[in-house]
Amino acid sequence: MMTFAKVAITVAATAAMSLGAAAPASAAIGDISGSDPAATGCSSGAYTIASRAILDNSGHNYGTMEVRWSPSCQTNWVRVTPAPGLTGQMSKYIFRGKSYLSSGGALMPFSNTTIDTATVQSYGMQAYVPLNGDNQCVTVSAKYIVGNSIIASTGTAQTAGQVTIC
Secondary structure, three states: OOOHHHHHHHHHHHHHHHOOOOOOHHHOOOOOOOOOOOOOOOOOOOEEEEEEEEEOOOOOEEEEEEEEEEOOOOEEEEEEEEOOOOOOEEEEEEEEOOEEEOOOOEEOOEEEEEEEEOOOOEEOOOEEOOOOEOOOOEEEEEEEEEOOEEEEEOOOHHHOOOEEEO
């Protein structure tokens, strides 16, 4: 026979699952590449490990790209804060190469590009970059786009605007 406390816990857990509540970040261990850092709880406690200005060829600043790190989920993602008054789109790109895990097995390469409006701060999907892997680097970029033209980026034309962070 179930006690009242067990029934309440069961009902609360069922309600949380049916409402799509995010799992706590500590439960999100494993390859969660391609998922939303806010929805998984990974953005809680995350911090910036690198940042770059999004510049055009003449040095005009169109915003800032940050590479975020979640210690609890072992993930990285790109966050962009645009300069005020932009009307185009921001592209956020992240790539993690193949990584062999010290516990055995491997993670296959992963990449994601997210494009959205350049009027507010935004972020892309996350890449799992575990500390027990032999590849703890991500290649990232951010680009300001108007129509079909890249107006500004975080790198040079030779690197397609990409930078590698280890």
